[in-house]
Structure formats: structure tokens, C-alpha cells
Amino acid sequence: MSDSIVSRRRAIALAGVGVAGVAGAAAVGGALVKGASAEEPHPVEGAVGFTGEHQAGIVTPAQDRLHFVAFDVITKDRERLVGMLKDWTTAAARMTAGRDAGEIGAVGGIPEAPPDDTGEALGLPPSALTITVGFGPTLFRDATGKDRFGIAARRPEALADLPHFAGDRLDEAISGGDLCVQACANDPQVAVHAIRNLARIGMGVVSVRWSQLGFGRTSSTSTTQATPRNLFGFKDGTSNLKLEETELLREHLWVQPGDGPEWMTGGSYLVSRKIRMIVETWDRSSLAEQEMIVGRRKGSGAPLGKTGEFEEPDLDARGADGEPVLAVNSHVRLAHPNTNGGARLLRRGYNFVDGSDGLGRLDAGLFFVAYQRDPRKQFVPIQRSLSRSDEMNEYLKPVSQALFACPPGVTGPVDFWGRALFS
Amino acid sequence: MSDSIVSRRRAIALAGVGVAGVAGAAAVGGALVKGASAEEPHPVEGAVGFTGEHQAGIVTPAQDRLHFVAFDVITKDRERLVGMLKDWTTAAARMTAGRDAGEIGAVGGIPEAPPDDTGEALGLPPSALTITVGFGPTLFRDATGKDRFGIAARRPEALADLPHFAGDRLDEAISGGDLCVQACANDPQVAVHAIRNLARIGMGVVSVRWSQLGFGRTSSTSTTQATPRNLFGFKDGTSNLKLEETELLREHLWVQPGDGPEWMTGGSYLVSRKIRMIVETWDRSSLAEQEMIVGRRKGSGAPLGKTGEFEEPDLDARGADGEPVLAVNSHVRLAHPNTNGGARLLRRGYNFVDGSDGLGRLDAGLFFVAYQRDPRKQFVPIQRSLSRSDEMNEYLKPVSQALFACPPGVTGPVDFWGRALFS
Numbered sequence: 116m117s118d119s120i121v122s123r124r125r126a127i128a129l130a131g132v133g134v135a136g137v138a139g140a141a142a143v144g145g146a147l148v149k150g151a152s153a154e155e156p157h158p159v160e161g162a163v164g165f166t167g168e169h170q171a172g173i174v175t176p177a178q179d180r181l182h183f184v185a186f187d188v189i190t191k192d193r194e195r196l197v198g199m200l201k202d203w204t205t206a207a208a209r210m211t212a213g214r215d216a217g218e219i220g221a222v223g224g225i226p227e228a229p230p231d232d233t234g235e236a237l238g239l240p241p242s243a244l245t246i247t248v249g250f251g252p253t254l255f256r257d258a259t260g261k262d263r264f265g266i267a268a269r270r271p272e273a274l275a276d277l278p279h280f281a282g283d284r285l286d287e288a289i290s291g292g293d294l295c296v297q298a299c300a301n302d303p304q305v306a307v308h309a310i311r312n313l314a315r316i317g318m319g320v321v322s323v324r325w326s327q328l329g330f331g332r333t334s335s336t337s338t339t340q341a342t343p344r345n346l347f348g349f350k351d352g353t354s355n356l357k358l359e360e361t362e363l364l365r366e367h368l369w370v371q372p373g374d375g376p377e378w379m380t381g382g383s384y385l386v387s388r389k390i391r392m393i394v395e396t397w398d399r400s401s402l403a404e405q406e407m408i409v410g411r412r413k414g415s416g417a418p419l420g421k422t423g424e425f426e427e428p429d430l431d432a433r434g435a436d437g438e439p440v441l442a443v444n445s446h447v448r449l450a451h452p453n454t455n456g457g458a459r460l461l462r463r464g465y466n467f468v469d470g471s472d473g474l475g476r477l478d479a480g481l482f483f484v485a486y487q488r489d490p491r492k493q494f495v496p497i498q499r500s501l502s503r504s505d506e507m508n509e510y511l512k513p514v515s516q517a518l519f520a521c522p523p524g525v526t527g528p529v530d531f532w533g534r535a536l537f538s
Numbered sequence: 539m540s541d542s543i544v545s546r547r548r549a550i551a552l553a554g555v556g557v558a559g560v561a562g563a564a565a566v567g568g569a570l571v572k573g574a575s576a577e578e579p580h581p582v583e584g585a586v587g588f589t590g591e592h593q594a595g596i597v598t599p600a601q602d603r604l605h606f607v608a609f610d611v612i613t614k615d616r617e618r619l620v621g622m623l624k625d626w627t628t629a630a631a632r633m634t635a636g637r638d639a640g641e642i643g644a645v646g647g648i649p650e651a652p653p654d655d656t657g658e659a660l661g662l663p664p665s666a667l668t669i670t671v672g673f674g675p676t677l678f679r680d681a682t683g684k685d686r687f688g689i690a691a692r693r694p695e696a697l698a699d700l701p702h703f704a705g706d707r708l709d710e711a712i713s714g715g716d717l718c719v720q721a722c723a724n725d726p727q728v729a730v731h732a733i734r735n736l737a738r739i740g741m742g743v744v745s746v747r748w749s750q751l752g753f754g755r756t757s758s759t760s761t762t763q764a765t766p767r768n769l770f771g772f773k774d775g776t777s778n779l780k781l782e783e784t785e786l787l788r789e790h791l792w793v794q795p796g797d798g799p800e801w802m803t804g805g806s807y808l809v810s811r812k813i814r815m816i817v818e819t820w821d822r823s824s825l826a827e828q829e830m831i832v833g834r835r836k837g838s839g840a841p842l843g844k845t846g847e848f849e850e851p852d853l854d855a856r857g858a859d860g861e862p863v864l865a866v867n868s869h870v871r872l873a874h875p876n877t878n879g880g881a882r883l884l885r886r887g888y889n890f891v892d893g894s895d896g897l898g899r900l901d902a903g904l905f906f907v908a909y910q911r912d913p914r915k916q917f918v919p920i921q922r923s924l925s926r927s928d929e930m931n932e933y934l935k936p937v938s939q940a941l942f943a944c945p946p947g948v949t950g951p952v953d954f955w956g957r958a959l960f961s
Contacts (some may be wrong), residue, residue, distance in 0.1 A: 227826060234772065303754060311817060311900060314820070330730065346730075401652055
């Protein structure tokens with residue numbers, strides 16, 4: 116019987132490469148999708164290139180589904196941590212190409228070993244999977260101030276602990292984390308498979324702190340994508356930074372030489388916030404009130420006073436009654452770059468529904484994800500302004516927050532996530 | 539300003555019909571997808587017919603995504619309950635055709651009223667949405683034995699409370715329910731939108747008891763569909779009942795005349811079980827052990843001792859060592875009709891990941907959904923056998939269970955869900 120098991124395993128390993136492998140191999144060897152021509156920037160089933168100057172999954176046209184995980188590092192051994200980051204990089208390169216994380220049941224040829232891939236994505240295409248890794252403040256120095264892995268001196272100043280924002284009732288158990296992995300794909304089974312296999316590979320080194328599924332994207336990160344809707348029913352992310360805006364990305368998204376420690380050059384800072392939306396209350400408010408709070412039309416997404424979604428909001432316009440067309444505390448006004456010293460974000464959030472809340476309501480909302488060059492100059496001032504004044508806050512309940520430094524991309528076969536940080 | 543709001547509302551209402559409406563109207567007026575030709579039984583973006591002898595969403599080729607909700611009825615007023623069921627039916631007919639649940643902001647022409655649709659599915663295609671309704675045992679008689687709505691005498695005997703199964707640690711807060719709604723679609727935003735709008739319409743009549751998102755189907759209900767994989771990485775539902783097996787469906791799925799109260803003829807009984815899968819432990823077991831427990835090959839899905847996925851398992855086969863090829867406590871053997879007096883189910887489950895469990899692991903598993911003619915003769919004996927002996931139980935943790943009587947389909951514009959039950 117062991118003969119047939121071994122041959123089955125080989126067959127599975129081959130099957131795991133199968134259809135997906137063809138598309139994957141082509142993409143890995145060829146141009147990166149993020150830098151590719153505008154004609155096909157969003158392969159629904161194909162592969163997104165893994166290597167490059169920046170990590171994929173940031174300006175990559177936002178895929179439809181998300182599985183995000185934050186890990187605690189449970190080892191004290193720096194070498195084990197570095198070894199895991201190398202193993203993760205290898206597995207991620209395989210999985211984003213549509214392959215298995217490792218050969219199923221073929222670890223060093225030992226027939227009775229557990230499979231090196233969990234199997235649930237066998238036969239599925241790459242589905243534009245991207246895997247993006249970040250390092251949390253606590254990886255550099257723990258709560259007691261201890262330099263856990265000899266990298267405390269390399270902690271960027273931009274990776275400063277986030278301040279408390281008015282109205283936040285954060286659950287520490289689902290906030291923060293030493294490491295994060297954002298897996299985005301057009302098939303949720305592919306995103307879940309990626310996170311699960313990285314957790315499996317990290318056994319004994321990391322432990323899942325919290326994880327979040329997002330079922331629908333709420334932002335576009337490319338001019339080729341239609342603007343999706345959040346659970347308030349409004350188009351979201353119309354004025355988001357987009358991959359085509361190369362100059363703006365340099366100014367607002369990517370860490371530049373001289374910004375801080377060299378290992379972060381080409382990287383970006385990720386802020387996540389899980390924001391429960393009290394949709395039942397929102398649904399009882401009138402359309403006029405909803406549009407006043409958002410500052411946009413619900414149907415078209417046009418800023419109030421304009422007719423097209425992509426028209427610039429006019430912050431100075433006043434109606435016949437002399438009142439501002441865009442209310443002083445409307446979301447669009449408060450989040451607008453002109454209200455925030457020009458600060459902008461690349462948002463990449465997802466809608467979530469996590470069952471119900473035990474009070475007869477859906478536990479639904481937005482898992483906000485934003486990338487930026489320096490949170491101290493971008494997310495923090497914008498959120499401070501929103502948390503103080505946004506009329507929308509009446510319907511929002513932020514429950515989780517985290518900050519991670521996402522290093523630059525992996526540039527070739529000997530490179531790995533965090534190489535410059537740990538070298 | 540109120541003028542422009544009104545016209546915007548009209549524009550939105552029209553937009554809500556938009557692209558989706560075209561496909562939807564055609565399907566509603568034409569043949570039901572469940573009875574349609576085999577060439578296109580699974581419209582990824584199109585509409586599934588709403589009316590028919592049976593409710594859609596049972597033999598409809600299983601869509602990729604699920605939002606399931608159980609409600610408590612919080613009114614004592616039978617007329618309000620019946621009124622809501624009528625409103626639900628109307629809204630469901632619109633939504634499954636790709637339209638909004640009601641016109642946005644146009645309730646009786648009152649400009650300042652809340653919108654009659656929440657908006658997040660505006661512009662999205664019907665996405666094969668089906669909405670399936672069921673009545674729980676507690677709708678007929680509450681825990682104190684009270685006949686709440688004058689229908690206790692109409693409770694089918696087949697809707698008997700489910701027994702306790704070995705190993706179950708059910709959480710009452712996410713079990714049971716007076717009413718259920720299963721929304722399946724190929725776009726999760728469309729499924730969530732449907733549930734949310736029915737909850738909104740039911741405000742004051744029902745309250746959300748629990749809800750569950752499923753990100754990936756784990757069963758095929760048509761011979762035209764490839765068998766998907768569960769989170770153990772195995773193909774699941776290979777020998778499921780399928781829509782093409784008309785004779786078997788009559789015998790095992792649809793309630794027949796004389797089975798019980800006439801209002802259930804053409805209906806079916808739904809059992810749901812939320813089963814946490816301890817994937818971290820499973821992933822540490824060898825491929826040989828996994829395949830022995832399941833009784834199938836991980837790669838091909840073939841029963842042990844066979845080479846093709848759809849070959850019949852040979853329960854009598856013995857290996858060279860004289861031991862059964864299919865272990866006595868393997869899942870395939872214990873669930874096989876021959877082990878259960880011929881009993882079969884139509885399974886329609888979904889994979890879920892609900893974040894993490896606070897112990898460093900993903901909170902992941904299977905939201906099992908099965909339809910049948912009589913749970914006392916089908917689900918109960920099969921589950922009793924599995925709960926006692928299945929080797930897989932070591933990796934399973936059932937946390938929720940519910941049973942609902944799903945009435946037959948709505949047959950025309952004056953019909954509504956539960957009409958025969960409440961008339």
C-alpha cells in the first residue's frame with residue numbers, strides 16, 4: 116500500500132502545478148503585473164508577479180477578496196525567525212504562481228510525513244493572489260522595552276505607536292501584532308489557502324493573533340477598475356491613490372531614500388482598522404441625510420454640487436441658502452487632501468460580515484487598510500480630524516487597529532522578506 | 539435642494555434595475571434555471587428564476603458564496619408576521635432578478651424617508667442569487683409549549699427537535715431559530731445585500747439570531763459542476779444528490795403528498811451544522827492517515843482501492859493483509875447509503891473562516907447544510923453513526939445546529955412564502 120501512496124503523492128505534486136503552473140511560470144518570468152501595460156492590469160484568474168522593487172498587493176489592482184492575519188512571534192530565536200521568513204518567501208513565490216506551497220507529502224522523500232501543502236487550492240488558478248508582509252512595532256521592542264531580535268535600533272521613526280483616537284474602543288486581542296500577512300485574491304479559497312499554509316510553515320515560530328476575512332473590496336487602486344460600494348451603499352475610494360499615478364505614489368506611498376533606515380526604502384507603512392458599521396441605524400436615516408454625511412450622491416458617487424463621480428469636490432461652494440454645499444463635518448470634506456495639508460493614502464479596504472452581534476444585528480463593517488509613506492504625516496492627522504468631527508462616527512465603532520512596516524519587494528531567488536532588516 | 543434629491547432618487551431607482559434588470563427580467567419570465575437545459579445550468583452573473591414548484595437554492599447548481607441567517611420572531615402579532623413574509627417574497631423576487639429590494643428613497647413619494655434598498659449591490663449583476671426560506675420548530679411552539687401563531691397543529695412530525703449527538707458542544711446562541719434565510723450567489727456582496735435588506739424589511743418583526751458567511755462551496759449539486767474541496771483539502775460531495783437525478787430527488791429530497799401536512803408538499807427539510815475544523819492538527823497528520831480517515835485519495839478524490847473520483851466505493855474490498863481497504867471507521871464508509879439503509883442527503887455546505895480562536899489558531903471549518911425529505915430517516919441516523927465512530931471526529935468540533943422546514947416554491951405574484959401554512 117505504501118507504494119501506491121507514494122505514487123499518489125507524486126501525482127498530486129504534479130497536479131498541484133497543473134493548469135495554474137503554466138500561467139504562473141509565465142508571469143514569474145515575465146513583466147510584473149503592477150508595472151505591466153494598462154491593457155490587462157487585473158488578471159482575474161492569472162498570476163501577479165511576485166518579485167520586484169515593491170511588494171505586490173499594494174498598488175496591484177485591488178482583488179475582490181482578502182484574508183489578513185496578524186501573528187505573534189513566539190520564539191526567542193532570531194535564526195528561527197529568519198529561517199521562517201526565508202521559508203515564507205519561497206512558499207509565497209510558489210503560491211502566487213498558482214502552485215502548492217510545497218510538494219504534497221514529499222518532504223525529503225519521507226512517505227509518512229505530513230503534506231507540505233494543505234490541498235484545498237489544488238486545481239484552482241492563481242486568481243491574482245498577492246501576499247504582502249509587514250513588521251509591527253512590537254517585533255522591534257516588546258512591551259517591556261526588550262530588544263527581542265537585535266533590531267530595535269533599526270525601528271523606523273515612522274513606525275511610531277499610533278495615538279488614541281476619539282471614539283475608539285479597541286479590542287487589544289484583535290489589534291497589533293508582530294508580523295502581518297495580507298493575502299488578496301479573486302478567489303477567497305486561494306487567499307485562505309495562502310494564509311493557512313504560511314501559518315502552518317510558521318508553526319512553533321509564530322502564532323495567529325487575529326485574522327480577518329474581507330468578502331468585497333471597497334477601493335479601486337487602478338483607473339481601470341470601477342469604484343465599488345461599501346456597506347453604507349456608497350461608492351468608496353473614488354479619489355484613492357492609483358497605480359497609474361507614478362509621481363503621487365512616489366510622494367505619498369513609497370518610502371524614499373533618506374526617509375529613515377535604508378531597509379525600508381521602497382517599502383510602505385500599512386495601517387489596518389476594523390470598523391464595525393451600525394448598518395441597521397444607517398438604514399433608518401433618510402437618503403438626504405446619508406448623502407449629506409458622506410458628501411456624495413448615493414447613486415452616481417458624484418460630490419454634492421457636481422454631477423460626475425470623478426469631479427473634484429468643491430470645498431468652497433455655497434448653496435442658495437449661503438450654507439456650504441459640502442457640510443462642514445461631511446466625510447468627503449474632512450478626508451480631503453486640502454483639509455489635511457495635502458496628505459493622501461492608498462486605501463485597500465474590504466467589506467466584512469462576521470456573523471451577528473448577539474443584539475439582533477449583523478456584525479458588519481469595513482476592514483480599512485491604507486498604505487502610505489509616513490503614517491505620522493498621513494493617516495494620523497487625517498484620522499484625528501475624522502475622529503473628532505465626522506458626522507459618520509455616529510454609525511461607526513472602531514474595534515481594532517494595527518500598524519506595520521512593509522519592506523520593499525523581494526528582488527530575486529536569494530532574497531527574502533526582511534533580508535535587509537536582519538542582515 | 540429637495541428637488542435635486544428627488545430626481546437623484548429616481549435616477550438611482552432606475553440605475554438599480556440597470557444592467558442586472560435585463561438579464562433578470564428574461565430569466566423571471568422564462569424557464570427556471572433549475573429546470574433549464576444542461577448547456578447553461580449555472581449562470582455566474584445571470585438570474586435564477588424565483589418562482590416554481592420548489593424553492594430555488596436547493597437543487598440550483600451550488601453558487602460560490604453564502605450568507606445564511608436565522609431570525610427570532612419578536613412580534614406576537616400573526617398578521618405582522620404574515621405581512622412581513624409577503625414583503626419578503628416581493629423583495630426577494632426583485633433582488634433575485636438583479637433589482638433593488640425596493641425603490642431607493644421612494645416610499646410612497648415621501649422625500650425624506652429612508653431608502654427602500656441599502657444600495658451596496660447597485661450596479662452588480664444578479665450573480666445567480668437565490669433566497670431560500672425555512673421555518674424552525676420554535677415558530678410553531680415556543681420553549682414553554684405555547685402556540686405562538688396558531689400554527690402548532692400544523693407542525694410536521696418530521697420537524698422533530700434534533701437529538702443530541704456524541705461530541706457536540708453546541709452554542710445555543712448560534713443554534714436554532716424561528717426562521718432562516720439562505721442567500722447564495724456568486725458574488726458575496728449580492729448575498730449579503732439580500733440578507734441585510736430582508737433584515738431591514740423585518741425590523742420590529744424579526745431580530746437576527748445568528749448569521750454565517752461561507753466563502754467557498756464544498757458541494758456540487760449538478761453533474762456539470764466540478765467537485766470543490768473542503769478545508770481538509772479533500773474533494774467533498776462527490777456522491778451528493780444532484781439536480782439531474784430526478785427520481786432520487788423525489789425519493790430523498792422533496793416532501794411528497796401524504797408525508798405530512800399538505801403545506802410542506804414540494805418542500806424540503808434543511809439541517810445546518812457549523813463544524814469547526816481543527817486544521818492545524820489535521821495538517822500535522824500524514825497524507826496516508828488523512829486518506830485513511832476520509833476513505834478517498836486527496837489528489838483525485840477516488841475512493842481508496844479505485845482510481846476515478848466517481849467510481850463507487852467498494853465497502854467489501856480487502857487488501858493483501860486481509861484488512862478492509864476502506865477502514866471500518868472511515869468517513870466514506872460511515873456516510874455511505876449502504877451503511878445507512880439507503881439514506882441520502884443533498885448537501886450544500888460552505889467553507890468558513892471566522893477570524894481566529896484566541897488560542898493561536900484560525901477559527902475555520904465547514905458550515906454544513908443538507909436538504910432532505912425527512913430528517914428522522916436521513917440526517918439523524920447518518921449523523922448518529924458518524925458521531926459515534928467517524929475517525930474524523932478527532933479534528934471536528936460541532937458548535938451550532940439548526941433545523942428548518944422549507945416550504946415549496948412560490949408559484950406566482952399573489953403567492954408568498956408560507957401562504958399555505960398561514961391560510
